[in-house]
Amino acid sequence: MDIVFAVSELAPHSKTGGLADVAAALPKALAATGLTVRVVTPRYGFITAGEYVGDLPVPFGFGVQTAHVFRERRHGVEIFLIDAPAYFHRGRKLYGEPDDPRRFAFFSRAVIELTRWFGKPPDVIHGNDWMTGLIPVYLRTTLRGDPFFARTATITSIHNLAFQGFFDLNDLAYFGLPGDLRQGPDGLEFSGAGSMLKGAILASDALTTVSERYAQEIQTPEYGFRMDGLLRLRRHDLVGILNGVDYDEWNPATDPHIAANYTPEDLGGKRLCKADLLARFGMPVELDRPAIVIVSRLSDQKGLDLVRDVAWRILHSGAYFLLLGSGDPRYEVFFQHLRDTAPRRVAVYFGLNEPLAHQMEAGGDMFLMPSAYEPCGLNQIYSLKYGTVPIVRATGGLDDTIQDFDRITGTGNGLKFRAYHANRLMEKIYEGLLLYRQPHVWRMLQQNGMRADFSWARAARKYRAVYERVCAL
Incomplete structure (x- = not known):
C-alpha cells in the first residue's frame, strides 16, 4: 500500500510544535509495518536539506506556477520538500502571514501534482490539519474526473480543531476550485469566510484525531469550535488514535543532549x-x-x-x-x-x-x-x-x-x-x-x-487499519 503523508512542518527541519514530531515519527512507524510511505512538506527558506530532483509545474493562480522539488531519505521513508520561494521563504516563520491561505492552497495542489511523479497513484493521501485541507477538496471537485486518482482515498488528521484555515471565498477561483463551493451542502463557507478545515472534514474519506478522548470532545459545543455539528455528522468516519513517542529521540537512557543517561533501575x-x-x-x-x-x-x-x-x-x-x-x-x-x-x-x-x-x-x-x-x-x-x-x-x-x-x-x-x-x-x-x-x-x-509504553508501533497499526478500511470503500 502506497501512502503520501502531507504535512506543513517536519522535525528536525521545521517545527512550531508537536505536529512536527508526529510527522517525523509516524511515517517511520508506518514504514516498519510494510507500507510504502512518502512524506511531502514545504522547504522553507531556512531549510538546506535535500537533493534537487527537478521542477514541478503546479496549476494555480490562473496559470501554472513552478516549484522546485528536493528529496532526502530518512529511516526508510522518502521525504520530498516543495521549494517555492514566493510562498515559503519568509524568514523563520512558518505561519502567521496574511497570505497563508494561498501559501497552503498552493502546497495542497503541489502535493497532488507531485504524486504523478511516482508513476503509480497513491492508495491514500494523508493530510494534517487545515494546511492540507484542500487536498481532498481538489480530488472531489477539480480533479474528480481524473482517472489517475480514481482509486485514491483521503484521510485528514485533526491535531488542533481551533485552527480552521479561514480564507476569502473570492480566492476560490485563484485556487482553481469551482465557485459552487461557496455555499450548499458541500460548500466551504463558515461564518462568512471559507474554511479549509471544513473542506477537509466534508471531503475526506476518513478523519482521525490524536486521542480517543479528543475525538469525543470535539463533537461537543464546549470543544467543537462551532464545527461539532459537522463532526457529529461524520462521527462514523472519525477515529481517535493516541499519538506515540519516538523513543529513538526521547529516551533518557540514550539521549545525547543530556548531561548523564539514566534508566528506571538507576536514576x-x-x-x-x-x-x-x-x-x-x-x-x-x-x-x-x-x-x-x-x-x-x-x-x-x-x-x-x-x-x-x-x-x-x-x-x-x-x-x-x-x-x-x-x-x-x-x-x-x-x-x-x-x-x-x-x-x-x-x-x-x-x-x-x-x-x-x-x-x-x-x-x-x-x-x-x-x-x-x-x-x-x-x-x-x-x-x-x-x-x-x-x-x-x-x-x-x-x-x-x-x-x-x-x-x-x-x-x-x-x-x-x-x-x-x-x-x-x-x-x-x-x-x-x-x-x-x-x-x-x-x-x-x-x-x-x-516504564509506560507509548511507542508509535501501536498507533501505526491503528492508522494502517484506517487506511485499509478507506481503500476498501
Whole structure:
C-alpha cells in the first residue's frame, strides 16, 4: 500500500510544535509495518536539506506556477520538500502571514501534482490539519474526473480543531476550485469566510484525531469550535488514535543532549541532569529543592493563565520554576518579570531550543501541563519517560495518558485535576511537593511513568487499519 503523508512542518527541519514530531515519527512507524510511505512538506527558506530532483509545474493562480522539488531519505521513508520561494521563504516563520491561505492552497495542489511523479497513484493521501485541507477538496471537485486518482482515498488528521484555515471565498477561483463551493451542502463557507478545515472534514474519506478522548470532545459545543455539528455528522468516519513517542529521540537512557543517561533501575543520572540544568541558567545548584518545569507554547490553550495565577505560590512553596517557550506577549512579559524578581529561583528561555527541551525534561522533577484543552499532547509523555512527574488537567490526550497516582495502591503515573481553576492546579502541585519529600514513594511514581509504553508501533497499526478500511470503500 502506497501512502503520501502531507504535512506543513517536519522535525528536525521545521517545527512550531508537536505536529512536527508526529510527522517525523509516524511515517517511520508506518514504514516498519510494510507500507510504502512518502512524506511531502514545504522547504522553507531556512531549510538546506535535500537533493534537487527537478521542477514541478503546479496549476494555480490562473496559470501554472513552478516549484522546485528536493528529496532526502530518512529511516526508510522518502521525504520530498516543495521549494517555492514566493510562498515559503519568509524568514523563520512558518505561519502567521496574511497570505497563508494561498501559501497552503498552493502546497495542497503541489502535493497532488507531485504524486504523478511516482508513476503509480497513491492508495491514500494523508493530510494534517487545515494546511492540507484542500487536498481532498481538489480530488472531489477539480480533479474528480481524473482517472489517475480514481482509486485514491483521503484521510485528514485533526491535531488542533481551533485552527480552521479561514480564507476569502473570492480566492476560490485563484485556487482553481469551482465557485459552487461557496455555499450548499458541500460548500466551504463558515461564518462568512471559507474554511479549509471544513473542506477537509466534508471531503475526506476518513478523519482521525490524536486521542480517543479528543475525538469525543470535539463533537461537543464546549470543544467543537462551532464545527461539532459537522463532526457529529461524520462521527462514523472519525477515529481517535493516541499519538506515540519516538523513543529513538526521547529516551533518557540514550539521549545525547543530556548531561548523564539514566534508566528506571538507576536514576542516579537524573540528579546530574538537574545539576546541569540549574547551572546552565546560572541558578544555585540545590539538588534537594524541587524543580518545576514547563516546555510549552505560551497561550491560553496551554493553561498559562492558571500557571500565572499560581506562580507566586510556587515560589513561596520553595520550588524552582523553569520555563521554555514562546507565544503570547502577555505571558512573556509576566514570566520575565517573575524571573527578574526572583532570579535565583526562576529561569526563562523564550523561543524554540530542542536540546534545551530535552535538558528540561531530564533535569526537572515535575512538569506542568494544565491545558484548557489538549488534543493529545506529547510533553506529558516525554515527561513520563524522563521520570519528571507530569501535573496535568484531565482533558483530551492528557486524560488518556495520565493516571492519577494512588499512594495506597502505588498505581498511577502522574497527578491530575479536573476543574479548570488555579486552586485545583495548586492543590496538585502541593500534593507533588509532599510526595517529593518521600523518596521511596516518589521513586515509585517516577518508575511507573518511565516504564509506560507509548511507542508509535501501536498507533501505526491503528492508522494502517484506517487506511485499509478507506481503500476498501
